[in-house]
Amino acid sequence: KSHISFVMVCYEEQANLILFLQPQQYSYPSIFIYGHRASGKSHVMQVLFKELELPHATVSCVECVSVASLFEHVLLSFFGYEAASLLPRSPSLSDFVRIYRQQCSRSPAKQTRYIVMEKSELLRDADANLLPALLRLQELVEDNITVILLSEISWDKFRPNTGCFEPLLLHFPDYSKVELQQILSLDRNPSYSAEFYSSYINILLGVFYSVCRDLRELRHLAALNFSKFCEPLAEGKVKETDTHKLWRNIEPHLKKAMQTVYLREVSSHQWEQMQQMEKEADNCLFFPLPKGLSAHTHVELPYYSKFLLIAAYLASYNPARTDKRFFLKHHGKIRKTHFQKKNEKASNHLLGPKPFPLDRLLAIFYSVVDSRVAPTASIFSQISSLVTLQLLTQVSHDDQLDAPKYKCAVPLDFICAISRTVNFDIVKYLYDFLQ
DSSP: OHHHHHHSTTOHHHHHHHHHTOOSSOOOSEEEEEOSTTSSHHHHHHHHHHHHTOOEEEEETTTOOSHHHHHHHHHHHHHOHHHHHTSOSSOOHHHHHHHHHHHHHHSOOSSOEEEEEETGGGGGGSOTTHHHHHHTHHHHHTSSEEEEEEESSOHHHHSOTTOOOOOEEEEOOOOOHHHHHHHHGGGOOTTSOHHHHHHHHHHHHHHHTTTOOOHHHHHHHHHHHHHHHHHHHHTTSSOTTOHHHHHHHHHHHHHHHGGGTTOTTOOHHHHHHHHHHHHHHHTOOSSOOSTTHHHHTTOOOOHHHHHHHHHHHHHHHSOGGGHHHHHSTTOOOOOGGGTOOGGGOSOHHHHOOOOEEHHHHHHHHHHHSSSOOOOOHHHHHHHHHHHHTTSEEEOSOTTOOSSOEEEEOOOHHHHHHHHHHTTOOGGGGOGGGOO
16 A cells, blocks of 8 residues: 555545455445546556556446447456457347356456446436446446446536436545646656756746646646746756746746647747737738738647637538538538528628627537537637637627627638648538539
């Protein structure tokens, strides 16, 4: 236990509690572990299972696209390929329980077996009987097995309306500033002393801690900006102990980088280039692009942000009444003459982008994206990011929180370039280009 506590910095309390839950006979049927993103849930479980060599099956609810793949993965992890091959093509819960019991009678558990369900909040969208069955799987299969659910939401929001077995609850709280300092300092560059890197992390947290507590994002920011912090040192202008001079050099750089928190597509160097290009674009006399747009041609957007921008362009330049024809299956052939009216003879591209509500943007986005996407906070934050990058313009007032409206602020050649990177033929979905 002392070795495990050493490996897991800042997780000792949670690790010791999980170790305490391992009795000599049967363990608790199900444990619900919850906490915000990057709060150490998966890391603690991985270290415990590796150090104690416990039999376990780790299942990602994002990667398991069906119940069949879930059952197959569990049987494969505990009993091998032959057991997994006994499942029928479309197995039911009773098929899984039957095969598990057969295999368990041949290979009884010498110690508790564990099934870890990562991103388990997605189980709420699965079959209604799956989650209640997992919570009392120990009783169903008559084996010493514990199901551990890892989630970013609390049990009150997770619990099914129909009722189920109540699991043991374990909360992973957010890291304090001291804990973040301790964890991030472990990533120090071997070319520099531990004190020097710790002082850098202290400066970084002083700037970003008020707006970002995500360990993954802070780790990304630390790696991204460290070379800039070391520039005066590499040039021989200062020493490692001149913290004040190092701070004055990096402070404006970090404050600019604050505008790109959670925007993985924009590095700090790219952000400085964007600022410079915006100044040059303001001085352009002939057909100036929207502010900052020329700079964005050098920025690589995340995958879903590209589809959000494509959806925004379609919403800006297509009449709203054509959405069903473009984005619903079995719509039949669309003819432009059926939609034209006297006031629509002019091209929508010549008239400019029209505002559209948020719900229309999301409806088009979910239609054009080539995979199933849950309406998470990440999608909404990427919309805000596109507004920050001035690729979208919010035209409604700030106090209209219930119905925000936007306009797409990019030209046709820009959106065509974005569409080519995701193999999406946007011209086929533009009303102005119908034959």
